[in-house]
Amino acid sequence: MKYPFKLPHTITNINGEELTFYSIVEEDGVEKILVKNKIAPKAGPPFHVHFKQDESLTVKKGKMRYQIAGKPEQYLTEGESVVFPKGQMHRFWNAGDDIMECEGWVKPANSLDYFLTGIYNSMNKAGKPEGNPFDSAYLITRYKSEYDLKDIPPFVKKVIFPIIVVVGKLLGKYKHFKNAPLPIK
Numbered sequence: 001m002k003y004p005f006k007l008p009h010t011i012t013n014i015n016g017e018e019l020t021f022y023s024i025v026e027e028d029g030v031e032k033i034l035v036k037n038k039i040a041p042k043a044g045p046p047f048h049v050h051f052k053q054d055e056s057l058t059v060k061k062g063k064m065r066y067q068i069a070g071k072p073e074q075y076l077t078e079g080e081s082v083v084f085p086k087g088q089m090h091r092f093w094n095a096g097d098d099i100m101e102c103e104g105w106v107k108p109a110n111s112l113d114y115f116l117t118g119i120y121n122s123m124n125k126a127g128k129p130e131g132n133p134f135d136s137a138y139l140i141t142r143y144k145s146e147y148d149l150k151d152i153p154p155f156v157k158k159v160i161f162p163i164i165v166v167v168g169k170l171l172g173k174y175k176h177f178k179n180a181p182l183p184i185k
Contacts, residue, residue: 004114004181013120015129016040021113033109039100044093046129047150052184055106056083057092062100066092069150089150111181115143118177134173137164143183 008022018038024031037057047069057064058081066082067073069089076082081104084090094100106112118139122131130136140152141161148157168174 011117011120013123016043024109031109032105032107034105037102039094041094041097047089047091049089049148050086052110052146053086053106057102057104060101060103063096064092065095110184114181134168137161138174141165145183145185
């Protein structure tokens, strides 16, 4: 896949998350994207899943709390790591009082940088975690074979979002997505 951004590429959102995609390395013939993040106290992504990618994070500073769907919450402190295998619904957040810093990777790289850049931009544009309805609907619908968010009801993802996408296309709301990478089936 042709990488859509010049590295390093840093994105931020209104929730206090900063994510830097800083390098791509090849491992066993597969591109792996290396990341660093800084997360404000109590901030972190909601329950989500990468259907096609494994993700690993190592706490460099602070304390992380994480949860795998259906399992109890767990803690990580500096130097400790967690791997979320593809297909495993998970979430993590800063469990401390200071900025938490992590390093990690996602393999294969796929469209993660593009998808998260769009999601963060949508959140920032709307000024709320749900994001701009047109952009969020577009990204969640287009990349549904790769990513999912647990908190969005299935009816919204299967019925409402596709309707919003059609309306958005009719209104010309998606010009900024003209170079969007194809989803991986």
